[in-house]
Amino acid sequence: MNQPHIIDLAKILDKRGNLSFFENDNQIPFEIKRSYWIYDVPGGEHRGGHAYKTNREFIVALSGSFDVVLDNGKEKKVFHLNRSYYGLYVPEMYWREMENFSTNSLALIVASTDYDEDDYIRDYSEYTEKINNA
Ligand code: TYD
DSSP, rough: OOOEOOOOOOOOTTTTTOOOOTTTTTSSSSSSOOEEEEEOOOOOOOEEEEEEOOEEEEEEESSEEEEEEESSSSSEEEEEEEEEEEEEEETTTTTEEEEETTOOEEEEEESSSSSGGGGEEHHHHHHHHHHHHH
């Protein structure tokens, strides 16, 4: 399903503390090429503000909470991430913002491609033009 959706991860409950995981090409629908994380976000800051031409991602709130706003040029959907046992799958060509980061929140993102600035669309009108001509 190449639509944004929440993917639930296994949750191994344990009196000593819980554990969740994902594996390459298993729980998430792509092969992981890259991981990065976003942290120490000052109150009120936004991240994102771009789309990727080919890169697909899976985003987990390892700690705290934040909103991921996805826009496909027609409608916007807000996904509130606040647990480490599920994440959001984001297909290519969705305009993405991340906002409302709680104090000490930590976003883990795994990506289907290596970092490539040429894969970014950072201009919203260029994005809508591309979507409408697709
Ligand atoms: P960017 O993807 O614009 O951040 P966000 O979407 O969270 O606002 O990246 C910010 C900067 O970090 C940009 O200069 C590129 C660099 N960067 C890398 O070098 N490697 C990476 O894997 C990522 C995601 C970003």
